[in-house]
Amino acid sequence: MTTAKLKLEGVAKHFGHKKVLDGIDLEVGRGESVVVIGGSGTGKSVMLKCVLGLIHPDRGQILVDGENVVGLRGSAKEEYLSKFGMLFQGSALFDSLRVWENVAFGLIQGRGMKRKAAKDIAIEKLGRVGLKADVGELSPSELSGGMQKRVALARAIATEPEIIFFDEPTTGLDPIMADVINDLIVECVKDLGASTLTITHDMASARKIADRLAMIYKGHIIWCGHKDQIDNSGNAYVDQFIHGRADGPITMDVLKP
Amino acid sequence: MNNPLALVGRATLSLFGLAGRLTVFAGNCLQHIVRPPIYFGLIGRQMIAIGYFSLPVVGLTAVFTGMVLALQIYIGSSRFNAESAVATIVVIGITRELGPVLSGLMVAGRVSAAMAAELGTMRVTEQIDALTTLSTNPFKYLMAPRLIAATLTMPLLVFVADIIGVMGGYLVGTAKLGFNYGSYLKSTVDYLEPMDVISGLVKAAVFGFLLALMGCYHGYYSKGGAQGVGAATTNAVVSASVLILAANYLITELFFTS
Ligand SMILES: Nc1ncnc2c1ncn2[C@@H]1O[C@H](COP(=O)(O)OP(=O)(O)OP(=O)(O)O)[C@@H](O)[C@H]1O
Ligand SMILES: [Mg+2]
Numbered sequence: 001m002t003t004a005k006l007k008l009e010g011v012a013k014h015f016g017h018k019k020v021l022d023g024i025d026l027e028v029g030r031g032e033s034v035v036v037i038g039g040s041g042t043g044k045s046v047m048l049k050c051v052l053g054l055i056h057p058d059r060g061q062i063l064v065d066g067e068n069v070v071g072l073r074g075s076a077k078e079e080y081l082s083k084f085g086m087l088f089q090g091s092a093l094f095d096s097l098r099v100w101e102n103v104a105f106g107l108i109q110g111r112g113m114k115r116k117a118a119k120d121i122a123i124e125k126l127g128r129v130g131l132k133a134d135v136g137e138l139s140p141s142e143l144s145g146g147m148q149k150r151v152a153l154a155r156a157i158a159t160e161p162e163i164i165f166f167d168e169p170t171t172g173l174d175p176i177m178a179d180v181i182n183d184l185i186v187e188c189v190k191d192l193g194a195s196t197l198t199i200t201h202d203m204a205s206a207r208k209i210a211d212r213l214a215m216i217y218k219g220h221i222i223w224c225g226h227k228d229q230i231d232n233s234g235n236a237y238v239d240q241f242i243h244g245r246a247d248g249p250i251t252m253d254v255l256k257p
Numbered sequence: 258m259n260n261p262l263a264l265v266g267r268a269t270l271s272l273f274g275l276a277g278r279l280t281v282f283a284g285n286c287l288q289h290i291v292r293p294p295i296y297f298g299l300i301g302r303q304m305i306a307i308g309y310f311s312l313p314v315v316g317l318t319a320v321f322t323g324m325v326l327a328l329q330i331y332i333g334s335s336r337f338n339a340e341s342a343v344a345t346i347v348v349i350g351i352t353r354e355l356g357p358v359l360s361g362l363m364v365a366g367r368v369s370a371a372m373a374a375e376l377g378t379m380r381v382t383e384q385i386d387a388l389t390t391l392s393t394n395p396f397k398y399l400m401a402p403r404l405i406a407a408t409l410t411m412p413l414l415v416f417v418a419d420i421i422g423v424m425g426g427y428l429v430g431t432a433k434l435g436f437n438y439g440s441y442l443k444s445t446v447d448y449l450e451p452m453d454v455i456s457g458l459v460k461a462a463v464f465g466f467l468l469a470l471m472g473c474y475h476g477y478y479s480k481g482g483a484q485g486v487g488a489a490t491t492n493a494v495v496s497a498s499v500l501i502l503a504a505n506y507l508i509t510e511l512f513f514t515s
Contacts, residue, residue, distance in 0.1 A: 054386045078392045086390045092383035096375075110392035155391075 003066040005030045005195040006163055011050055011060035013043070020046050022219030023060065028163070033189045033196045035206045037241060038216035039250065044199045045089055047216070048165045052086060053077055082110055085161035089168050091152040093140035099151050100126065100136030106159040125154040130180060146173045153181065157188055164188060166198040170205045182208045203242050215241060217250070282474050286404055289396040296402050303406030307368050308414055314367060315360045319418035322355050323347060323425025331434050343434070344444040347426035352449070352457045356419045358505050361464035364411065365497040369472035372403055373493035376476025377486035385477070400473045404466060411465030412458040419457065456512040463508060464501045471497035
């Protein structure tokens with residue numbers, strides 16, 4: 001059996017008294033696209049940040065290519081991060097740099113590429129997310145939210161990383177652009193052979209890009225399976241989530257008058 | 258909960274905690290300052306932001322300080338007929354003390370605040386996280402250029418402030434206090450020792466490092482949105498100012514005894 005590209009084993013994290021992750025087990029195979037679904041505030045973004053070493057997990061192991069990466073520091077950390085691309089939920093574009101410099105950042109700073117060559121690649125990647133070359137000269141604050149998201153997406157894939165995380169890639173996009181982005185993610189997996197882990201609330205998008213789906217609830221992965229199995233998962237939580245019903249085992253803590 | 262001993266204990270612990278975190282932070286910064294690659298472009302950009310754009314405020318501070326100093330020293334020295342010492346005391350007061358300290362405080366207000374706000378915003382909008390995921394160390398890319406630039410720029414700024422401050426004293430001395438143009442300048446230069454200027458410039462470099470360190474530290478560790486960034490900005494300016502005044506005493510004593 002081949003080792004998984006990325007594997008989380010019993011990853012836990014709490015903030016204060018609040019247990020956010022309580023032993024997450026998840027695997028992403030080589031060239032596989034895994035989609036994680038789950039309610040708002042269930043720790044999906046925290047999970048990605050644990051893998052990227054931005055948040056230190058309380059316990060558990062994170063294996064990349066079979067090697068534990070929890071607690072790596074210095075140049076070892078930089079090296080393993082160079083395998084990753086990350087689309088942040090809030091885009092997190094550098095507002096002191098122009099759009100193309102944002103996209104080219106990983107190439108210039110991380111890979112030491114010449115600015116001219118990096119710019120050409122940046123413009124090409126911007127084209128892939130439906131943005132013209134002249135957008136590259138603008139500053140991120142001059143873009144709409146959806147455009148910022150697409151720039152962030154271009155930045156995440158610019159270095160053609162081995163593992164790409166997409167934190168809600170289609171939120172805030174119109175349905176047509178959302179589908180273009182879905183295609184792009186599928187292409188990343190197929191053409192680049194990348195392994196991707198996508199977080200989304202958008203079930204149409206999840207069905208399109210996923211090989212496998214996992215659902216996170218109360219700090220655990222409560223269901224994980226092939227995308228064809230999602231409609232008859234036999235799991236009441238999953239059923240409620242994918243059909244977006246307010247009544248079911250998952251209760252939202254909202255106060256009714 | 259309200260046990261006074263517990264309160265003292267908590268305050269002491271948090272003080273030690275802060276000192277520890279700050280030391281680790283400064284050590285981390287220093288490590289990246291000396292280790293290549295060094296981003297000359299970023300350093301240059303910071304030097305312009307810190308130095309060039311601080312010139313007006315530092316210049317104004319210096320000229321008024323020099324003017325006031327001439328008046329006050331004249332009043333004091335005239336009480337024992339030592340008016341001729343005005344020029345000398347003005348230049349010593351400016352170069353050794355008021356030039357570096359007042360410039361340091363003014364620049365702290367401008368630059369520490371700006372750094373804390375910028376880095377704090379980068380922190381809360383996850384730009385610093387994004388930087389890390391793009392295999393770029395924030396200490397190398399954000400902190401080191403700021404610290405290097407501030408440490409190099411402050412002596413230059415203070416040197417300019419020294420000249421402008423002495424000019425302020427000269428203006429008041431000649432126009433209002435009736436000193437002769439030539440003799441004022443002569444007594445300014447004659448009794449001035451290199452060490453007066455050098456000690457001031459050394460102070461300036463240290464102040465530059467401290468004010469950038471406070472801006473970076475509070476910005477880097479800010480959390481919780483706009484309010485957190487606001488708090489970080491205030492803390493950066495206050496702590497930079499206090500550190501500058503404390504360091505000023507230490508450095509003065511060092512130069513005083515040697
Ligand atoms: N730095 C932090 N400090 C304290 N609590 C945090 C921190 N980061 C996240 N949390 C908490 O962890 C929980 C999970 O947050 P997370 O951002 O992972 O949610 P999410 O699943 O991504 O939700 P969404 O779908 O809304 O993005 C939240 O309740 C949040 O309050
Ligand atoms: Mg999230």
